[in-house]
Amino acid sequence: MIVNELILPVILVTIVLVVGAYLVAVIDGMIAAALGTPQRGGAWLAPLTQGAWLLTQQANATEAPDWRAWRLAPALYLALAATGLAVVPFSPTLIPTDLVTSVVLWGSVEALATVVIFLHGWSANTLLALIGAYRYVALGLSYILISMFVLIGVALPAESLQFSQVVASQEGLWNVIRQPLGLPLFLIVGLGMTFWGPFNLADSRDLAGGTASTVSGPSRLVWELARAAMLVAFSGVAASAFLGGWLGPWLPGPLWVMLKMLGVLAVLLLLGRLLPRVQPERCVTLMWVVLLPLSFVDLIWAGVEALL
Amino acid sequence: MAVSWLSRLAAQSSVPVFPVRGIQGEAALHRLTLTPGVELVDSPRHASILLVAGGVPPDQHDALRRVHDQLPNPFATLWYRSEPLAELASATRVDDPDALPGTLMTAHQELMRGKRGSSPRLLPDEPPNPWEGLGDDGHGGEGMMGGVPYGRPMAMNMHDDIRDGLTLDSLTVTLGPFLPMLPPGLGAKVTLQGDLVQSWITQHAPYPIALESVFLEAREHPVPIAELELARARYHLQRLAFALRLAGLERLALESLRLAQGLSPDSRLEGLRRRLTRCGFFRLTTTGRGWLDETLARRVGGVAARAAGLEEDLRSQDAAYGRLKFTPVVQSDGDTNARWCQTLAEIEQSLQLARQAEREGLYSETTEAIETPRGPWGEQRPGDASGVIDDLLPGLEWDEAMTTLASLDLAAVSEWPQDVTQELGEAPGDGADAAEERRA
Amino acid sequence: MDYPLIVDIFFLLLATLAVVSGWRVFCTDSMVRASFFLLVSFIAVGVIMILLTAEYLGVAMFFMMAVEMMVMAIFMVMFMMNPAGLNPMMMVHQHKFSIAAGVAIFVVLGGVALLSEFPDNPLPADLDPVASLGNELLGDSMLIFESAGIVLLTTMIGVVVLSSHRGRYGAAEEGSMPPGLEPGGDPAGMPEEGDEGGHHHCH
Numbered sequence: 007m008i009v010n011e012l013i014l015p016v017i018l019v020t021i022v023l024v025v026g027a028y029l030v031a032v033i034d035g036m037i038a039a040a041l042g043t044p045q046r047g048g049a050w051l052a053p054l055t056q057g058a059w060l061l062t063q064q065a066n067a068t069e070a071p072d073w074r075a076w077r078l079a080p081a082l083y084l085a086l087a088a089t090g091l092a093v094v095p096f097s098p099t100l101i102p103t104d105l106v107t108s109v110v111l112w113g114s115v116e117a118l119a120t121v122v123i124f125l126h127g128w129s130a131n132t133l134l135a136l137i138g139a140y141r142y143v144a145l146g147l148s149y150i151l152i153s154m155f156v157l158i159g160v161a162l163p164a165e166s167l168q169f170s171q172v173v174a175s176q177e178g179l180w181n182v183i184r185q186p187l188g189l190p191l192f193l194i195v196g197l198g199m200t201f202w203g204p205f206n207l208a209d210s211r212d213l214a215g216g217t218a219s220t221v222s223g224p225s226r227l228v229w230e231l232a233r234a235a236m237l238v239a240f241s242g243v244a245a246s247a248f249l250g251g252w253l254g255p256w257l258p259g260p261l262w263v264m265l266k267m268l269g270v271l272a273v274l275l276l277l278g279r280l281l282p283r284v285q286p287e288r289c290v291t292l293m294w295v296v297l298l299p300l301s302f303v304d305l306i307w308a309g310v311e312a313l314l
Numbered sequence: 315m316a317v318s319w320l321s322r323l324a325a326q327s328s329v330p331v332f333p334v335r336g337i338q339g340e341a342a343l344h345r346l347t348l349t350p351g352v353e354l355v356d357s358p359r360h361a362s363i364l365l366v367a368g369g370v371p372p373d374q375h376d377a378l379r380r381v382h383d384q385l386p387n388p389f390a391t392l393w394y395r396s397e398p399l400a401e402l403a404s405a406t407r408v409d410d411p412d413a414l415p416g417t418l419m420t421a422h423q424e425l426m427r428g429k430r431g432s433s434p435r436l437l438p439d440e441p442p443n444p445w446e447g448l449g450d451d452g453h454g455g456e457g458m459m460g461g462v463p464y465g466r467p468m469a470m471n472m473h474d475d476i477r478d479g480l481t482l483d484s485l486t487v488t489l490g491p492f493l494p495m496l497p498p499g500l501g502a503k504v505t506l507q508g509d510l511v512q513s514w515i516t517q518h519a520p521y522p523i524a525l526e527s528v529f530l531e532a533r534e535h536p537v538p539i540a541e542l543e544l545a546r547a548r549y550h551l552q553r554l555a556f557a558l559r560l561a562g563l564e565r566l567a568l569e570s571l572r573l574a575q576g577l578s579p580d581s582r583l584e585g586l587r588r589r590l591t592r593c594g595f596f597r598l599t600t601t602g603r604g605w606l607d608e609t610l611a612r613r614v615g616g617v618a619a620r621a622a623g624l625e626e627d628l629r630s631q632d633a634a635y636g637r638l639k640f641t642p643v644v645q646s647d648g649d650t651n652a653r654w655c656q657t658l659a660e661i662e663q664s665l666q667l668a669r670q671a672e673r674e675g676l677y678s679e680t681t682e683a684i685e686t687p688r689g690p691w692g693e694q695r696p697g698d699a700s701g702v703i704d705d706l707l708p709g710l711e712w713d714e715a716m717t718t719l720a721s722l723d724l725a726a727v728s729e730w731p732q733d734v735t736q737e738l739g740e741a742p743g744d745g746a747d748a749a750e751e752r753r754a
Numbered sequence: 755m756d757y758p759l760i761v762d763i764f765f766l767l768l769a770t771l772a773v774v775s776g777w778r779v780f781c782t783d784s785m786v787r788a789s790f791f792l793l794v795s796f797i798a799v800g801v802i803m804i805l806l807t808a809e810y811l812g813v814a815m816f817f818m819m820a821v822e823m824m825v826m827a828i829f830m831v832m833f834m835m836n837p838a839g840l841n842p843m844m845m846v847h848q849h850k851f852s853i854a855a856g857v858a859i860f861v862v863l864g865g866v867a868l869l870s871e872f873p874d875n876p877l878p879a880d881l882d883p884v885a886s887l888g889n890e891l892l893g894d895s896m897l898i899f900e901s902a903g904i905v906l907l908t909t910m911i912g913v914v915v916l917s918s919h920r921g922r923y924g925a926a927e928e929g930s931m932p933p934g935l936e937p938g939g940d941p942a943g944m945p946e947e948g949d950e951g952g953h954h955h956c957h
Contacts, residue, residue, distance in 0.1 A: 041565040042572075046328055046351030055327035059362065062324045062426060066359055066386040069441055072787070106884055107813045114816030120824050121793065128786060133487050137509045137712055143828055150821065167810070167884060203562070204598070211560050212495055212716040214356040222359040222386040282599045283562035286509070286713050 015102035019092050022264075026238030027231050028053055029268070034275045041279055057227055065223035072129035079126035080225050084232035086122060090115040090239035095170040097252045097259035109157050109167045112243055116153055116199060119236070120146035123201075123208055126229070127217035138216025141286055142208035145198060148293035153195040155301035156188050159308035160247045169243070173251035180250040184311065187304040189248040191297060196240040196274060198293075200233050203278025207286050209233075241270035325426035328353045329418050332361035334381060335498035337521045339368025341732055342394055342411050344552055344571055349415045356494045358384040362422055364433070367394045368498075374491050374518070375399060377501075379436045381492050388432035390421045401436050484512050491518050495560060495716045497725055500700060509712040519698040520725040525549070525686055527731035532684045533691070539634060539671035539678055540579055547581075547664040548574045549687035550617070550657050557654070557720040558590075561599040566590060579668040583661055590658075596651055603710055604650040604718030610706070611648055614699045615689030618722055621656035622648030628685040628692060634676050638667055650714075653721040688727050698726040761805055768805075772798035780846055786827050788845055793823040807877075810884045 031053035039045045047055070093108035095101040105111055120143060127139025161167050163184065164175035172181075182189045198205040201216075209216040218229055245251060245266035252259030284292065328351050333343050346352050346365075355361050364385055370378050378399065382391065391398070391405050394414060398405035408417050424430035490501030501518035504511060526545040531537050551574035558567035569586055590596070606614065611622035619626050620642060627642035629635045643659040645652040670676075678684070682692070689696035703724065707715045775794040782788050800815030846852065891899055934940050 038564070042568050043564060044348055044350035044568075047326060051326070052328070055323050058320050058323035059327040059330070059426070062321055062388070063362065064387040066384070072784075075787075075790075105809060105813070106882070107809045110810065110813045110817070114813055114820060117817040117820035117824075121790065121820050124824065124827070125786075125790065133485070133506070137506075140508055140828075143824060146824070147821065150817075206562060207713075210713075211356055211562055212713050214494060215360060219357045220359050226360070279565060281562075281593055282558075282595050283713075284598045285601060285717070286711060288598060288601065 015092065018096070018100070019088055019102050022242075023088055023091055023235045023238060026241075026267070026271075027234035030234040030237055030271060030275065031056075033268075033272055034279070037272075037275055037279050060223055060227035060230075063223040063226075065225050066220070068131050068220050071131045075125045075129035076221075077225060079122050079129065080221075080228035080232055082122045083119065083126070084228060084235055086115050086119050087232055087235035087239045090236070091242050093169050094239070094242035094246055094263070095173055095251055096263050098170065098174070100260060101170055104168065104170055107167045108169045109161050109172070112169075113150065113154050113157065115239075116150050119199060120150070123217060127208065130217070130220045132220045134213040134215070134219045135217050138208040138210070138213050138219070142201065142217070144286070145205075145207060145289060145293065148290070148298060149195045149198045152191055152293065152297050152301045153199075155298075155305045156191050156195070157247060159185050159188055159301075159305050162308045162312045169246050169251075173246050173253065176250040176253060180248065180253075182248040182250075185248075185304055185308050187300055187307065189244065191301055191304060192244055192248065193270070193274060193277075194297060196237065196244065197278065200237045200240065202233070202237060202274065204281035204284050205289065206278075206283055207289060210283055212283075237271065237274065238267065241267040241274070244270045321426045321428065325423040327422075329363060329422040330355045330361045331363045331365045331418060332356075332358045332381075332385065333494070334364065334366045334370065334378060334492045335494070335521075336366055336368030336370045336396055337499070338524045338728070338730070338732065339366075339394060339396070340498070340523070340552070342367050342414060344555070344574070345411060346415065346418075347555075348568065348571055348575065352415055352418055359386060361385055362389050362425060363418055364389060364391045365394060365418065366391065366396045366398075368521075369396050374499075374501075377491055382433070383435050383437050383439075385433075388425050390425050390430060391433050392417060392421060399436070402433065405433075483507070488517070496520075496719060497700075499725075502703075506712070511707045511710050511712065511715050514704050514707040514715075516700045516704055519700045522698075522726040522728035523688065524728045524730055524732040525688070529684065529686050529691075530731045532678050533681055535681065536634075536677035536679060539638070539676045540668040542678060543664040543668040543671065544577050544579065546687045547661045547668070548577050550661045550664075551577070553720075553723060554654070554657060554661075557717070558595070560716060560720050561595060563590075563593065563595065566593070566595075579665065579672050581665060583658065583665065587658055587662075596654070600650045600654055600717055600721065601714065602647065602649045602651060603714045604653075604706060604721065606648045606702070606706065610702045613702055614722060614724065615696055616685075616687065616723060617656050617660060618648075618653055619689070620660075621645045621652040626690065628680075628683045628690045631683055632678055632680040634671075634679045635667075637674075637676065638670050640667065650718050650721040686727060688723055688725075691727070695727040695729065698724065700724045765802060765805055768798045768802050771795075772802070782845060783843055785843065785845070789823045789827040793819055796823075808883060810887050 032049050035045070035049035035052050039049060045052070090112055092102040093105060093111055095104070103111075123142045123146070124139045127135040127137075127142070130136075160172050160181050163181075164172040166172065166175075176184075194205070197203055201208040201210075207216075209218045213219060218226060221229060242263070245263055249266045249270070250262075251266070252263050254262035257265075330353050331346070332355055333339070333346075335343065343354065347354060358364065358381055362385075364382055366378070382399075391402060392414075393405055393407045394411075395409050396407075398407060406417065406421060408414050421430065425432070484505050484507045486503065486505045488501070488503050490496050491499045493500075496502075497520040499518060499521035500516065503515045503517055505513040526548070528537055528541050528545050532542055551570050555567040555570040555574070558564075558570060566586065566589060569589075573581060573583070573586060606618060606622050608622060608624060611619045611624060612626070615626075621644075623644055623646045625642050625644050629640055630642060632640075643656065643663055645656045645659075684691050686696060699722075703719065703722070706718065710718060772795045775791045775798070778791045779788045779795070782791060796819040797816060800812045800819070803812030803815060806812075
């Protein structure tokens with residue numbers, strides 16, 4: 007019983023997280039190379055050498071940081087990514103944590119991520135990191151709201167707050183078709199929450215790396231790993247909420263989940279490389295004036311459909 | 315064993331380099347951006363090599379030491395056409411741009427394999443002000459705010475908010491001269507409220523920029539217009555690349571730099587322009603901020619002036635340009651967006667002029683007044699215009715301020731041409747000789 | 755009741771965490787740290803609720819409290835840029851009153867815990883706590899919860915409107931003037947100049 011309920015889920019989540027984060031780096035490197043970034047060595051080796059370099063680099067100090075929060079924040083972000091991935095069902099039986107409120111748990115992962123990202127920037131006691139932290143918080147609330155409305159939309163046809171039920175409810179028709187607004191909105195939130203590509207406002211270039219601008223060595227490695235892991239967790243949730251999770255012909259369920267996750271990751275990473283960073287003020291307007299009303303529309307759509 | 319395995323792996327990573335952009339170091343950095351295996355990073359904390367590209371004036375050596383000490387161990391320094399700090403006796407100096415990538419990679423590999431020791435710390439590791447906390451948990455003085463344990467007062471709301479009435483505490487910081495988002499050498503004292511720039515006081519003007527030697531020759535004798543126009547387009551493309559990188563459009567920045575590197579009269583800008591418009595650069599990143607009125611625009615000159623609707627271009631005084639039916643392109647808005655539209659239009663115009671001039675073998679005729687890519691050079695060289703940002707940036711958010719800064723070309727024009735081994739205090743004759751050699 | 759020993763162990767650990775981090779709230783010297791210690795305390799309580807099989811309430815506690823503490827920290831910190839708590843602040847005030855209030859509340863709650871009789875109804879095995887909570891919230895008590903929600907929302911909007919200088923007819927410090935009824939006319943709905951005898955500085 008212990009094996010099935012504790013050890014197996016932990017091993018599964020760890021493997022998917024580590025391999026997934028590595029694949030994020032590899033796919034991103036391949037996309038960059040295809041788009042013309044000069045590369046030395048293969049995309050498969052680059053994340054490993056980069057990681058090895060960060061491990062040999064010393065973790066630096068700033069003047070009077072809040073040490074506890076500064077060192078803990080990357081680890082906490084990684085832990086949140088692991089928690090998020092733990093609610094993703096890989097097959098009807100292979101579910102790391104089959105909580106009846108797993109959709110709400112994912113919502114709280116998003117909310118707590120805001121806290122952790124803020125702490126990471128605030129505790130370094132430097133200007134650029136602080137600005138990055140504030141920016142994320144200013145936007146984080148809108149990400150959470152959009153994501154929650156979209157996820158309530160997928161919970162309605164399932165009549166459950168459990169991701170396994172959400173997947174099961176897509177047996178006939180995947181949510182990506184049933185609620186066409188849902189997946190695009192959720193992907194945008196995903197880029198925002200992992201501050202990737204166009205929504206990289208917390209760790210952006212105009213802030214010399216933002217919340218990560220003053221971290222080096224192992225803690226930077228953990229932070230970057232956690233960001234990639236959060237992207238993996240996000241793709242897992244997107245695959246189960248909109249792309250029918252384990253459902254699919256011929257192949258076994260877990261394989262389908264992985265393939266769908268990879269597809270979502272590839273789309274997100276490609277968008278990240280193709281689009282410019284959105285200006286913060288424009289991003290606030292986009293979130294509250296365009297995307298939030300669209301998520302209401304999505305919710306009403308889902309509600310009307312559930313009634314019919 | 316495990317450690318040596320790790321460091322061998324680390325030695326294979328691409329070389330993270332933090333560039334300190336000194337006087338006349340830009341050209342080498344453009345080349346490095348396109349070099350595989352070298353990664354230019356934005357923060358000294360993310361680098362294993364500090365590359366000082368170009369000279370740094372002695373009064374900024376303290377700032378350089380502070381940047382130097384921010385690199386985490388192990389790290390090395392490399393000085394490209396720059397005199398190493400006196401304390402760093404064993405620092406590596408490189409003057410040949412072709413040898414630079416190789417030297418960087420060797421330095422990184424030697425560091426990782428332990429064959430080269432880390433650069434020593436130059437400044438004592440202590441807070442700038444002594445600890446002055448009182449009481450059990452350092453509350454300091456009386457009352458809620460406590461004291462000033464680091465000799466620094468608490469950020470207090472001394473200023474009214476200038477935007478939406480939500481008054482936050484204002485924080486005053488000194489930025490530059492090596493902050494990678496600012497023009498090289500620009501130093502400023504900035505008061506921020508959240509990420510809103512409350513006040514901006516420029517303390518150091520940016521380093522003078524060196525133009526390609528063809529512009530300086532054009533002041534002395536007629537030069538082929540094709541060469542002049544290609545150099546102009548190259549200059550603008552390199553500035554565009556900087557802004558694109560800042561906007562997170564790495565691939566277009568590289569495309570722009572590559573275009574600049576292999577620029578010929580047959581080069582076409584359409585592809586870059588199309589991709590730039592499609593990805594939403596003009597809608598998402600640049601906005602109608604950083605608006606210059608006529609007076610300020612005239613003070614900056616060049617692209618900024620024409621983007622604000624001033625039809626001022628000294629090329630129209632040149633009879634040879636008249637034969638090419640040259641008329642200046644202008645925009646009307648005068649904001650960041652208009653400046654980039656103007657830059658793109660001018661690159662296209664330059665390419666077209668170069669094509670025409672090459673066909674007809676035209677030479678410039680006027681030498682008293684030439685239009686440099688930085689602005690008009692009539693009586694005197696375009697001077698430093700960094701004073702305008704003190705009025706321009708307050709009221710903008712940090713991101714808008716940085717985007718605006720990238721769209722403005724503020725530095726004075728140096729009296730020495732680009733790509734010359736030119737150092738502070740070195741006799742000017744040497745520089746001219748080197749320029750002769752290069753052309754030969 | 756029949757549950758494994760590990761539940762007891764977790765309960766004790768989490769209860770300790772909740773109490774210790776709750777105590778740290780009052781010992782720390784920065785508002786941000788205080789809010790996030792409080793958050794840790796609430797999260798520990800949320801996990802205890804999950805242990806009590808109140809799954810929805812426990813998980814809801816996580817995200818409610820995360821957002822709440824974040825907003826709290828932002829309202830305090832944004833108005834007070836104090837990165838990394840560099841400048842320590844006194845976090846406790848009105849010592850006598852707060853000690854008295856703390857002791858009184860402790861006695862009352864302790865009395866409730868020790869003296870009251872808790873119901874001992876075993877839950878039916880097929881009870882779905884999420885569904886029953888939903889039925890309660892959106893069934894008979896719907897009117898109460900919905901009106902409370904709307905009141906809270908209007909309060910929030912009101913606070914934002916009041917704290918902003920930006921009014922319907924321009925910035926507050928410039929003196930907002932409504933437009934005239936006809937183009938170029940006098941401001942509509944404004945008292946005639948001199949009605950108040952020019953006592954603009956009277957309070």
